[in-house]
Amino acid sequence: MTTVAAPRVPARLGRFVLRMFRPQIYASYGVLWVLTLEGSAVALTGTPWRPSGATWVRAVSVVLALLFLRMLDEQKDLAHDRVHHPDRPLVTGAITAAELRGAMAVITVAVTALNAARSATAALLLLAALGYGLFLAVLERLSPAVRDRQLLNLAVTYPVQVLLGVYVYGSLVAAGTIHADWRGAVLLALCACVFLHFEFARKTSWEAPPGARLYSTDLGPRRSAAVTAGLAAGAVCCQVPLFASGGPLGLLPCLAAALPAWGTRRFLAAGSGGWPMAAATGFVVVTYLALTVRAVLLP
The missing domain is CATH 1.20.120.1780 (UbiA prenyltransferase)
Known part of the structure; x- marks a missing residue:
């Protein structure tokens, strides 16, 4: 049974990504965000900016981090989705929590390797963002107020986006491209x-x-x-x-x-x-x- 099901996992994950992550939106946003942040940070030093190999490492890392967080959100919201969004992939069984967690582990290894090859600081900053996302999953499970009150939830969850921005900016500082x-x-x-x-x-x-x-x-x-x-x-x-x-x-x-x-x-x-x-x-x-x-x- 396992040998038959295993080859289906990439296809199931692919369908999940196309439906719940919509690369044309989320990936485009992540890439554009990185280009804006990096380009503006470099241009403010008076130095001409052009995308480099390091730029695309940052862009891929941010997009994969956003996918990681989207997979995490799908698991956090399962109880709510069973009532209000019964057609969601995790509710219908089109994907399983174990498959999502496996994909999240692969993403973590991939972005760590991508960034550690250039800078340990960059890798640690990115892992801090992913780690904060996991912390939020525990916090929302333990605190109904954080989970259900929209403004409080935003105040607690938005810092993960800030940490991704700090990753982009901090990796530029660590590389000596800019001074903070x-x-x-x-x-x-x-x-x-x-x-x-x-x-x-x-x-x-x-x-x-x-x-x-x-x-x-x-x-x-x-x-x-x-x-x-x-x-x-x-x-x-x-x-x-x-x-x-x-x-x-x-x-x-x-x-x-x-x-x-x-x-x-x-x-x-x-x-x-x-x-x-x-x-x-x-x-x-x-x-x-x-x-x-x-x-x-x-x-």
Whole structure:
């Protein structure tokens, strides 16, 4: 029985990835995030930036880390999904928890080997992010408040994204590509605001469907919209001290703020439905693409 089932595991994992991780979205986001963070960090030193082999190691590592965390989330949310999302792969048996854990172990070995070959510091920073994710799985199982209260859950879980950003920035420092200074913290804050704008947008709605975990349920639609818009404004505010020395051209990525401004106006005017996700997604893509292009053209 085992010899027959074993060859099916890669196919089952592949179907899980295509459905629950959607590489065209998550992998694209991970790569673009790394290019933006690395490119901007290097460009701020006045050095021309071009992607290198180390860049792609960081990008692959972040994408695999995001997949690791997605597999972990699938297991953490199993009880909730049995009630509200009975078609999820882990609920239906299309994948098993053991198979996901096995894949997570392979990912851990792969990213450790990729990074240790270049820098022990980079490997340790990445393992810290994965380790924090595992800690969260235990914490959510032990604490119903952390598991069920959306804002508390965000406050506790979001640092794993910060740790991935610290991995990218810290690996650049460890490699001697840049020297750490205050601009690193502002750059990480910029990326946090961009991501959290999208995170709040996708969980802000005038109505709450059964089983939905929305920030607007706790805050109310208008206050949740205000936070969503404020995070986009925060991203723009972070860009000013970083890139104002480059003149008007250096601040062109700030024009992406037109998208969340439009999204806010449309959400509030509609009085029903959810946040316009095209605007939120566009803000992430346009901001990161513009910052990456800026890093290449305007060091």
